[in-house]
Amino acid sequence: MSQPPSQAPPPSQQNAYAPPPGQPQGYPPAGQPYYPPPSQYYPPTAGYAPPGQPPYAQGSYAPQYVPSGYYQAPPTNYGAPPGPPNANYYAGPSSSYPQQPPVGYQAGYAPPPGAYAPAGYPGQPTTPGVPSMPLAPGGVAPEMSASFEPPTVLYRDTIIHNPKYSGGLAVVGYTKDQIVHDINRINKAAGDEKKLSAILVELGPLKMDVVAQEFPNHNNKNESLAQHVVRKTSGHVEKTLLGLIEGPLRYDVELVRSSIAGLGTNESLLNEAILDHTPTDIALLDYVYRQKFNKSLAHAVSSDLSGNVAKLFKFVTDPNRELLPAPNTSPEELQKLLDNDVDDLYNSGPGRIGTNEEKIYKISTHRTHEHLTNLCTRYKQKHRKPVSEMIRDEFGSSNHDAKALLFIVNGAEISHHAHLANVAPLALRDAESLEDTMKGLGTKNTLLIMRVLRAQWSRGRMEATKQAYYRIYEKSLARRVKGETSGAFEDLLLAMIGPS
Template sequence: MSYNYSYNQPPYQQPGQNPSYPGYAQPQLSASGGFMPGMPPAQQYAPPPGAPPIPGNRPQSGAGPSSNGPGYYPPQGPPPQAPYFPPPPAPGPGPYGYAPSPVPPPGPPLVQQPYGYAPPGGYLPMPQYLGTPIPLSAMNKYSTDPPVPGYDARGDVEAIHKATKGFGTDESQLIRTLAPLNALQVATLATQYKAAKGRDLGQLIEKETGGWFGMGLRGIILGPLGWDVELLHRAIAGVGTHEDLLNEILLSRTNDEMNMLKSAYRDHYGRNAEQDVSNDLSMKTKNLFVMAMNASRVPDNVPVNPQQVAVDIDQLHNAGVGRKGTNEMVFCEIMVNRSGPHLAAISAAYHAKYKMTLTRAIKKEFSGHMKDALLYIAEGAKRDGRGVWRDAKLLEHSMAGLGTKDERLVWRIIRAHWDRQRMEAIKASYQAKYKKSLAARIKGETSGDYQKLMIQLVG
């Protein structure tokens, strides 16, 4: 998913360009209005090699060059009324022939027309993160979000105010109000609550609630991108690294998602996310995450090349179980930079050729955080490469054994609920694998308002 940050920005024009015809040299005039002495005639008002001729700057029949110098003909006719200024040059092609998406610039506000507005040239693409449209303010705190069609936040503002005023908090009302909202609606609600009540919605909820219930509501209010930024910081802050969380935030992401995450992290913390993650890791694991955050992954809509799949499975075998010792960087390069469908094809072809699953090969060759990171990617490649089966398995791991790993359960449910279609697929996969509904499993492992919120989000 890509998006345009600059269609409202001033037209792109290099210094010295002819304002009517971009790419042509602007003539340099002396005080008397003539051309500067000694200026080569070709640079006076001539197009660059291979460019189309300038309308009105051609000799008419029977006319010769003017006294301004050989090759110059006075412009004929009025200038065009609506000149076209080309955009800045696109970044160079990356691996597999596609150009990486730009990192959104920090600083000045981004301006977007109301959602669904069609500017000249077509509809403005809406940025998406975790499978759902997100507001521009999530990527740039100086931006103003347009209204969300069909959503009037005033009723929800009053519902939250009523639920939190005075002594005690009506937690059920908070769940009924916040759980059904999408990311665009949540951002609108937060803005209008602050405008109407003079309080930050996130700070209010943090003051009025607590525990895993409060953590879940905070994840909803921050939205999919904002909460991922906070979770990424949480994963690397303090002593040690929250490895599971780091894997889920940074691995198997689209290039656009990774670039949005890095930009929003910089916008919120004033720091470089790649550098912070790199400083928290070491050796080959550090290299793996640097590669992942480089955002050079092949997009999922690129057709799978069977010949490349065959090459990749041989390279993985020869770098692992097919040799003495392990070439870790071969695994990292292939697992990090290939698309989901391509990795799904690798997983099937590897098993068919070498009679061993790719996950089994990784478990034999790796240990520690590197093993867990590669397994997260490899298990996401099973079935269709969308990670649905893996995410259902991770939800079960949050509840299996003695005690519930509540923190993991909360972030996994909150992050999954934004994309309702994918959540339904996760629920179906969970039912097929464990012969029990996800909602019933959660109900047996949680209680109170925390339970009610998780069940509501699962649907």
């Protein structure tokens, strides 16, 4: 493992997988574990590149995919530190919350400098010698209208093709010859599940889309990549590879559908499928869900639920939900919101007769992750009880709304175990959920596949989860999975988890 960088990132660059508040500043001694967490809203941090590709020249991840005919200028600075943030790094309570992306796709939205947009797009630095798009009066590119969509977007910390973009798929630095070469490798793997799995894992979600698009043109049967996988594999390997081909967004659409199909609701699956999503994630999920099932995400979910929990999910599935605090909120206003939320949580439960469920739902679903983490910390300091315990007292632990609230809070609440207090709550929750699929008699393979798949699409998330798993259970996640699986399925999961 490479050594941590010598310069720590400022508080404004912390994210959901960064250590919780109250931890000492600076990096641990050389050789101790550290996390390379993702940014919640921007491209992966410095030094990361897709498998088989060198890191970008500037040390930052280079967006690989832009529309055909557009030039993608090399990024000059994503605002990322010179290396991955450290697991034990925390620079004290932050007065600068991560900037949220706009709700939906608003006209005039300019992505961060160097993001995925044609040269000349507002906010995109131009490159000498490279033509920029002509700007209309007011400095807005002609394509910038209510219907304009960038070719790639972020979904759950992963760069994906924007399903609303109509310009087709193209790859910078991924030539036609290279695409054909990868397709030939897939065809030559024939019935070797291990070899086929290794090829598909290394592609990543964006290249996977391009290969899947071209695959039918390179076999006599006009066979899709998914059909090829079904013909060449079986069982858990087949199910996992089909998930890889779907990619993070379409896979989540299927998770939501599976959780509400048939009689009853798979509450745990529904919670995992959407509760962590930002409003922008929900807008993307809703768009693809409507395309596939001719029904809005909100309507599909609400029609399967009843009672109080339906109110909670109505908040979650609203793409226009506003997350507070807003960007650039002053330190004074941040503190005021934090104090008010602590008081409102208490006065909605322990501080009154009966429970104001809707108020608790709204605070839990209308706050940024960083704010929720600070809220959980401050609530425990003031009321001598964790928010999770308050929820159990007020809602029990078996009702769906209780499980949903605990899922949210467990991703923000600092562990009461001293040796885990400097590990990001989201990473702890992910590690514990993976262990739940393997403990006891038998392995819950379907859940194991789902949780490994969703973590591996964001390498920062996977690395943070692996480190958290080791801290909790004193063994590597790869070693644990190896003991529970075998054959090509074991090889595939280990490839997705990556080196220990």
